[in-house]
Structure formats: structure tokens, C-alpha cells
Amino acid sequence: MAYLMALDEGTTSCRTIIFDDKSRIVSVAQQEFGQHFPKPGWVEHDAAEIWSKQLETMHQVMKDADLSAEDIASIGITNQRETVVLWDRRTGVPVHNAIVWQDRRTAKMISRYDTPEHRKIVHERTGLLLDPYFCATKINWLLEHVSGLRADAEAGHIAFGTIDSWLLWNLTDGEVHCTDISNACRTLLYDLHRQCWDEELLELFEIPASILPEVKPTSCHFGSTASSILGSPVHIGGMIGDQQSALFGQACVEPGMAKTTYGTGCFLLLNTGDKAITSENNMLTTVAWQLEGGAPTYALEGSVFMGGASIQWLRDGLKIIDDAPGVNELAASVPSSEGVLLVPAFAGMGAPYWDPFARGAILGLTRGSTSAHIARATLEGIACQVCDLLHAMERDSGVALKELRVDGGAAASDLLMQIQSNLLDRHVLRPEVLETTALGAAFMAGLACGVYESLTDVSEHWNQDRRFESEMDAAKRAEHLDLWSRAVKRSRNWIKEDEHEA
Numbered sequence: 405m406a407y408l409m410a411l412d413e414g415t416t417s418c419r420t421i422i423f424d425d426k427s428r429i430v431s432v433a434q435q436e437f438g439q440h441f442p443k444p445g446w447v448e449h450d451a452a453e454i455w456s457k458q459l460e461t462m463h464q465v466m467k468d469a470d471l472s473a474e475d476i477a478s479i480g481i482t483n484q485r486e487t488v489v490l491w492d493r494r495t496g497v498p499v500h501n502a503i504v505w506q507d508r509r510t511a512k513m514i515s516r517y518d519t520p521e522h523r524k525i526v527h528e529r530t531g532l533l534l535d536p537y538f539c540a541t542k543i544n545w546l547l548e549h550v551s552g553l554r555a556d557a558e559a560g561h562i563a564f565g566t567i568d569s570w571l572l573w574n575l576t577d578g579e580v581h582c583t584d585i586s587n588a589c590r591t592l593l594y595d596l597h598r599q600c601w602d603e604e605l606l607e608l609f610e611i612p613a614s615i616l617p618e619v620k621p622t623s624c625h626f627g628s629t630a631s632s633i634l635g636s637p638v639h640i641g642g643m644i645g646d647q648q649s650a651l652f653g654q655a656c657v658e659p660g661m662a663k664t665t666y667g668t669g670c671f672l673l674l675n676t677g678d679k680a681i682t683s684e685n686n687m688l689t690t691v692a693w694q695l696e697g698g699a700p701t702y703a704l705e706g707s708v709f710m711g712g713a714s715i716q717w718l719r720d721g722l723k724i725i726d727d728a729p730g731v732n733e734l735a736a737s738v739p740s741s742e743g744v745l746l747v748p749a750f751a752g753m754g755a756p757y758w759d760p761f762a763r764g765a766i767l768g769l770t771r772g773s774t775s776a777h778i779a780r781a782t783l784e785g786i787a788c789q790v791c792d793l794l795h796a797m798e799r800d801s802g803v804a805l806k807e808l809r810v811d812g813g814a815a816a817s818d819l820l821m822q823i824q825s826n827l828l829d830r831h832v833l834r835p836e837v838l839e840t841t842a843l844g845a846a847f848m849a850g851l852a853c854g855v856y857e858s859l860t861d862v863s864e865h866w867n868q869d870r871r872f873e874s875e876m877d878a879a880k881r882a883e884h885l886d887l888w889s890r891a892v893k894r895s896r897n898w899i900k901e902d903e904h905e906a
């Protein structure tokens with residue numbers, strides 16, 4: 405029996421999962437790490453803590469599963485994307501806390517670069533938008549604010565990495581400074597089409613090339629762990645950003661296949677094959693993965709900020725449910741939301757609207773409305789946002805999707821999945837293994853070391869738990885989506901610019 409180890413490094417915790425060669429979970433260990441908020445809108449992590457917690461979970465799973473290094477065929481890493489770590493190559497010590505993807509401190513810095521021409525170059529070359537979410541301005545902020553750092557960087561002493569690179573550096577005891585293409589393409593510095601760091605963008609964002617990691621495919625030989633890590637060296641065969649990893653873990657390996665992760669937010673990715681489609685509808689274009697010796701596979705990506713988090717608001721804000729699963733019973737106690745709509749724009753709206761001035765709204769209330777209607781409207785609001793993403797992607801790609809694969813915490817809700825299928829008029833497929841993010845990284849590692857032989861092999865290891873089919877008639881669906889688009893219009897552009905905290 406061959407085992408694969410997935411390091412799943414998220415925004416709030418590090419996990420390690422061991423899978424067997426039939427993609428079954430053998431053992432899981434998890435450790436939370438600290439979240440630092442030095443100022444409003446700033447979010448930092450201690451990269452050294454992330455590494456030590458990740459290592460603890462690696463030791464824990466080995467102990468729990470009673471395995472030794474020789475039993476592990478390969479390691480795959482998947483990680484929170486866009487989070488920036490800079491460290492000193494001479495000591496391996498980070499020069500500052502990591503700046504997390506959620507951090508908005510460079511919102512003002514972005515305006516320095518914000519011209520129509522720069523927006524166009526960034527969008528065409530990187531597939532992204534000029535936004536503080538990505539790495540470039542975060543790196544530049546560190547170079548400007550940490551004393552002596554720019555000089556050290558120019559002298560070649562400083563390394564940049566997203567968390568995948570940082571973990572790899574530590575796993576190999578400073579031997580390897582690499583990233584993979586799915587992480588590189590989230591930096592705002594990588595040309596998707598030429599598949600290289602872009603000199604002009606580096607110059608624009610004032611970043612010395614000497615700090616950059618080498619970019620490799622998502623599945624290949626990245627190096628081996630230092631003997632001190634697990635007792636003897638283990639092959640490291642996969643590195644992939646978390647959302648792309650979930651797409652792969654869902655075995656969406658053919659163009660036209662898509663998955664949505666219903667976590668705190670919702671992330672929809674559509675495999676577009678060997679075509680990098682530049683979106684006309686505010687979606688991001690991203691590399692999904694690249695297997696060794698092959699061309700990159702691309703994806704369109706759309707995200708909304710409030711998915712499962714809207715359910716948490718029912719629990720913590722409105723206090724109409726005791727826990728997240730409680731939403732299902734309350735919402736199921738009424739046959740419909742009876743004209744009540746909830747637009748979960750609590751933190752503005754993400755794709756396809758990108759409206760930071762939108763705010764949440766509940767519309768259509770009558771004297772007969774109850775907490776049950778609001779609970780049901782919340783589930784419908786989550787599903788309608790995913791419909792908006794999917795319709796936008798279909799317009800961009802010209803592909804009509806047949807089915808949607810789903811994962812993440814809120815995909816456990818049968819009612820939400822049924823509503824999603826009703827409003828999309830597509831089959832919604834939920835897999836047996838909901839740990840798709842970790843599984844994607846394990847598949848990548850498995851392909852690199854021969855445990856899995858091909859994409860077909862990977863597809864055969866995806867197993868369905870349940871399929872939801874639409875039970876809604878077309879007229880009702882059209883009526884609901886029309887109400888939704890009217891509700892979205894009313895919630896948009898609500899607060900004034902000076903009320904908006906960048």
C-alpha cells in the first residue's frame with residue numbers, strides 16, 4: 405500500500421492528511437495558528453509559527469497512522485494563496501510577519517499604479533485585476549517599510565514566497581526556493597501566456613527579480629524533505645494553490661467541468677482547458693495546474709465574499725439559529741421564502757459586480773414574514789450569487805455547463821444543494837470525500853511519483869455521494885432570478901465613498 409501526504413495550509417489552520425492509494429483518508433491532524441490584526445484592515449500571520457504547526461501536524465499523522473517516512477510515496481502541498489512571506493536566505497528567518505491575502509493595507513498604494521493602461525496590461529498578462537488582494541503591492545510595501553530590506557533584496561539576500569514556497573524551503577532545510585505555476589500566477593507579476601515572470605510588471609511594482617522563486621509545474625519533483633523532518637528523505641511531488649487544488653480534487657479534469665466550494669465565501673472555478681480566456685465579466689483567469697512535460701490547464705475563477713459566512717450571521721448576528729446546521733431545519737419549516745430576498749453583500753459584492761459600496765439587504769418583507777423565511781432567503785441568496793458567477797463564466801467561455809461539483813462546509817446542507825440545483829437548472833454533484841483541497845494536492849503528488857498514472861486514473865478515484873436534480877419549473881426559476889437581480893440592484897452602490905474603509 406502506498407500513502408500520500410497532503411499538507412493543507414489554510415488561512416486559519418494547518419492540516420496534514422494521509423491518503424491511501426485509493427484516495428481514502430487514513431489520518432488527519434490539525435493545528436490552528438494566530439491571526440494578527442495590527443490595524444483595521446491589516447491581517448498578518450507569523451510564518452515561523454505556520455511552519456512549526458505544520459510540522460507538528462505531520463508528526464501527529466505519522467504517529468496516528470503508525471507509519472514511517474518509507475511508507476510515504478510523496479508529499480503534496482496546498483496553501484492559502486496570495487499571502488506574502490519574505491525571508492533572509494542567509495538565516496531562513498522571515499523579515500516580517502506574513503501579509504495575508506485579506507490584508508487591505510496597500511489599497512492606497514494601488515492607486516499609484518491605477519491608470520487605464522496599467523489596468524489593461526495587468527488584466528491581459530496576469531488574468532487578474534489591479535487590486536491589493538494579490539502579492540505585488542504587498543511585497544513592495546515590505547520593501548518600503550522594513551528598514552534596510554530593499555538594499556538587502558537588491559544584494560540577493562532576500563527570498564520571496566507564497567506559503568507553498570515557504571514550506572518547501574523549510575521542508576528541504578533551505579535547499580530549494582521554488583513555487584508552482586498555480587501560485588505564481590496569483591502574484592500580479594507572472595505572465596500567464598508566456599509563462600514567465602514579467603520584467604515590465606516587476607519594474608512597475610518596483611520588485612527586484614533576485615527575490616523570486618523558480619516556477620515549476622504543479623506536479624513534478626520539487627525536492628526531498630531533509631532527513632531531520634521525518635527520519636529519512638521523502639519525495640515532494642505536488643504544490644498547488646487551494647482553489648485550484650479543490651478543482652483537481654473534484655477531478656474536474658476536462659474543459660467545461662466546474663466546482664464550487666461553499667466555505668466562508670464561495671469559490672467557483674471552471675476548467676477552460678488549454679485556453680486562457682480573458683474575462684469580459686470581471687472573472688479572473690488563472691492557471692489551474694500544469695503536469696510535468698505538459699501545457700498548463702487554465703480556469704476561470706469567480707468568488708463571492710459571503711457564502712457560509714451568511715449562515716454564521718444568522719447564528720451570531722440575528723441569533724435565529726444555534727449552530728450552522730440549524731439553518732436547514734428552520735429554512736425547511738416553510739415551503740418557500742414567500743417573496744423575501746436576502747442579498748448577502750455584508751462586505752460589499754465580489755464577482756461579477758466588484759462593488760465595495762454595496763451592503764446587505766433584506767427585501768420583500770410582509771407582516772407574514774418570519775425568521776424561517778429569512779433563513780430560507782439566506783440559502784437562496786448564497787445560491788443566487790453562485791448562479792451569477794456561473795452565468796458570467798458561461799458568457800465568457802461560451803460553454804454551457806452540464807453539472808456542478810460542490811464541496812466546503814456548507815455543501816453539507818442538502819437543502820442548500822437542492823436550492824442550488826433548482827436555481828441553476830443543472831445537476832449538483834457532491835463527492836464522498838469533501839476534503840477535496842487536500843485530495844487535489846495528494847493527486848498531484850501521486851501523479852509525480854507514479855501512484856496515479858493519468859488523469860483518467862484520478863477521475864476514477866472521484867466518488868459521488870449524492871446528485872441533486874432540479875425540481876423547479878422554468879417559470880418559477882425565471883421569476884426568482886428576476887427578483888434576485890432587482891434586489892441586487894437595490895443593494896448596490898449603497899454607502900458613500902467616504903463611509904467606505906479601504
Ligand code: ADP
Pocket residue numbers: 666667668669711712713714715716728729730731732812813814815816817
Ligand atoms: P472555511 O474553510 O472557509 O473556513 P468551511 O469549508 O469549513 O469554511 O465551511 C464553513 C461554513 O460552512 C460556515 O460558514 C458554516 O456556516 C457552513 N456550514 C457548516 N456546516 C453546515 C451545515 N450543515 N449546513 C449549512 N451550512 C453549514
